[in-house]
Amino acid sequence: MIFEEETIFDDSNNEISCFKCNKDLEKSLDYKNYKICPYCDFHFHMSARERIASIADKGTFTEIFNKITTSYDEIAQEEIESYDEKIKTDQDRTGLNEAVLCGTSKIGSQEAIIIALDFGFLGGSMGLIVGEKIALSIEMATKKKLPVVTLINSGGSRIQEGVMSLMQMSKTVAAVNNLKNANQPLISILSNPSTGQVMASFVALSDIIIAEPGAHIGYSPYRKLKELTGSIESNNYLSEDFLNSGFIDNIVPRNEIKFELTTLLSVLKPTFALKKKKADTVRSQIDYKEINASNSLQLSRKIKRPKSIDYISRIFNEFIELNGDRSGGNDTSVKIGLGKISGEPVILIAQHREVLTRVSSNNVSRNYNNKIVPSGFRKASRALDMAQKFNIPCLCIIDSVSPELSLKSEYDGLAFSISELISKKLNSENPIVSVIIGEGGSETALAFSIADSVMMLKNSIFTPLSPEEAAKIKTGDKRKANEILKTMRLTSADCLEMGIIDKIIDEPEGGAHRNHDESARLLEESILEEIISIRDIFPKTLSRRRLKKFRQMGEYSQKYKPALTEEMKIWRTALTAGVSSLRSGSKLKDK
Template sequence: MVRYISSLLPKAFRSGIPETFNSSDRDLCLVCDVNLEESAFYIRTKICPDCRFHYSMTARERIDFLADQGSFKEINRSLVSLDPLSFSSRTSYRDRLFSDQKRTGLTEAVVTGTCTIDGISCMLAILDFGFLGGTMGCVVGEKVSLAFERAAKMKIPVISVVTSGGSRIQEGVLSLMQMAKTSVASNHLNEKGIPYISILANPATGQAYASFANLADIILAEPGAIVGYNPISNITNNEESFGENTHTAESHLDHGLVDAVAERTELKGIVSVLLDLLQKEFKIYSSSANRHVSRTYEASGAWHSVQLARHTSRPTSMDLMARMMDNFVELHGDRMYGDDPSIVCGLGQIGGQTVIVIGQERGHRGNLDIDRREGRTMPEGFRKAQRAISIAQKFELPVISFIDTPGANLSAEAENRGLGNSIASTMALLSGISVPTLSAVIGEGGSAGALALGATDRVIMLENAIYSAVSPEEAAEIIYQDEDKVEEVAESLKLTALDCEELGIVDQVIPEPDG
């Protein structure tokens, strides 16, 4: 298990952070004291084979780890800092720059250039924590921006790796302005529909984190990495305010701020799959043709359909995704508050075509690993779905949504986090995008929680699914104050697949196998 390194910060500051977390010439693991000197795995990956602690990699090592062998071609290497403010301190800024240039072999804290990853051309922008803590000064901001602009012109994806400890104090407000410069360059990528993936390594803080690193389409992080806007010097000076579970990649995943935490050895594979999924090989257009398929089943009673739709053995969204999709990569989080497990979404392929899929997941009873709240969606779940929809719009990918929920989560907590707004804005976004959209009611379609993901070009419904503004139990209580009337009310609600087809709410009913 990876030990969180926030508890090691006081030791790190006494020893010098770059030196403490640097992997070069280390005999014993900083965390578990295992001998690293003879470990081939550590030498290759800079990961402790025992506790899995991820040590810092240099930019050159990181490039060798990500890029296809011999494919990297550096750009803008000649750009160097010139002490724009003539900063005065105990050690001159020029001397520190020269010292780090000599020690690292780099001209600045970022290395940029083109390469291929599993044969796919892309642009790399790799920060090196060993050079002035990976901080972003004028030259770093310029090199990152130039790399992004060149990628936009070449129409190739961008991969950034961020290891940065805070601000380039010696360049003052000029350093601060690089946040805006790199953000504008990131916007240019977005406008051109260029894929952008960022990787947060240890540490990923300060100005780089709060600008271009956070504007990526997909954000990955290494285990145990310190992540957050707060510079690590502030975290150390306020040690009592931060527990071991704060300012970590894992904490950010729990709070919906990154898409995945993955070991360094897995990153190239994940990035490669994502790049392949986001390649624009061909485009699918919506069709206005009405392909009516004759019904081959007999309608069952409404209450019977309710019971079947809620059956604990009924396949869930994740069951269907596992059977239908190849190369599925799940996205996590709303980038604002949290990651709602009642919504599962991501990218994958169906018959070779990349699609965005969004599923309401109620889970299987008895599986206590993840609390999915029986599929009752929180505001952060709807906002996560909006992220997926926006990615579909940017990359012109079809959207498929699986509807299976008794309704939105109606807790006071959900209301306070913007439940109504999240439902409305999800419907508006999904109904307004220009890519083909399809929703499938696979179980229980409950009220606005279901409709939020059902405002699509085409709506299909499984034979034994239901779709209703209110549950039969609630309706019986409201109308008759008698729950024994539930079967009668179920018939009146016209909630079966056949009812919905006759009312024009769904385009097609899909027969289900016996069982």
């Protein structure tokens, strides 16, 4: 093995053994096909051609822009000879004319432009020719309305070309901006290393970023950062660290990347399968008299009630979870991702609640140590932006109590992140469907629930604060929650009557916890019905209707007057009783 910079290259003169664990790799198919050690999962260097072969459908790759040259007029005369020598040496060794290989191809039968940087050619750095080839390839994708997949293996700068090398950053970003304006996907795959100018330009603007395990990624090359700080170990500054920080979406082994790309491209370049008439067959008859506040509160808190991940695994196929808000956070209490429901492409935003401790047979304390923080709202906003960009329906699943209330959350922009999500949801021009599956509490539930169609499972609840908190505020005793349940009007039937939601989804007999599969089936049917009914509505019409719907929510009109009057009577009675009780207590003290 030869260690050069930060990548391991094969030395054909030596026996084939793993650089990391020293195991014999001569008979390994994983090593032969993907340059992966099957014993320790070490990912070796692959050339650009090898990387393309590992993801492209066989025989479909056609190289483009392979005859571009430059006179290097901007290079100092004394540098030209040594620079030319380095170029020719790497051309002979790699078989490439420059550090990037671009072409048209098919990935899982889907057309795409592939751009592959090769670290073996001057460290995969971006000079004039590299920048021009990348920009031209992205511009071709924009013109032909094709997705772009970049395979990144690059580090450092092309110092021989001086400031003109630096200018390639702005050139490639300009090309990506046009690609984004054309609503075409950009997906980047990062290998070891992926640093330098390419990372700080077109790569960081990718819609989805996937990294191989254990890859050094970021702006600064690992070796340079170590020289400056003197404290970075080889197991730091890796793709795993960037995943936790919310800057990349997933870490995927090299031998699984083609499947991941195929799934992503099939969702981001969708073809819709189901017709509108099919949705008309879905109907459910619900007895609203069965729904009462006390029962709904207990059932919504059942420890075995299905959570978001239970529904995701049952109603989605080809689902890929994405991570990070791209601002330094990755709140795991919010799940986002892409997938299909009965063949229909959908982008998911889901609140995920962990069951922590049992309080009683009908109550649980869950997610209290894992409430949604500002990065969770930003993560949801990012998914919403993606849904609008690619015109894919967005499904929001709500199951939360309240956001994380702390100084850290406040300084991280809690109020701003909630407000931004609400604003984006109201203005979004793509179809949005939301469903409350358990407890929908506070501003957290509101921000996630705004949609063209808002639904609740039959025994779920929707409330500005928990009944216990409301009881403490109104009576001074949180144990009196049952006494004020009716006045809170938190059931699905209440919300439907007040026009807050559009539909109630039935549950299995006895509650969703009785039969997860049946509950998922009922949920899937209703989701598909709503998505199909609004999917083909003109985008601006969707946005305009949604704005009007929530602008008029709770408007004091003839429609809402009886409900509001009745609610005011209840609260007035409760207030009078409280004042009388207070006066009685004062008289007893005077005596």
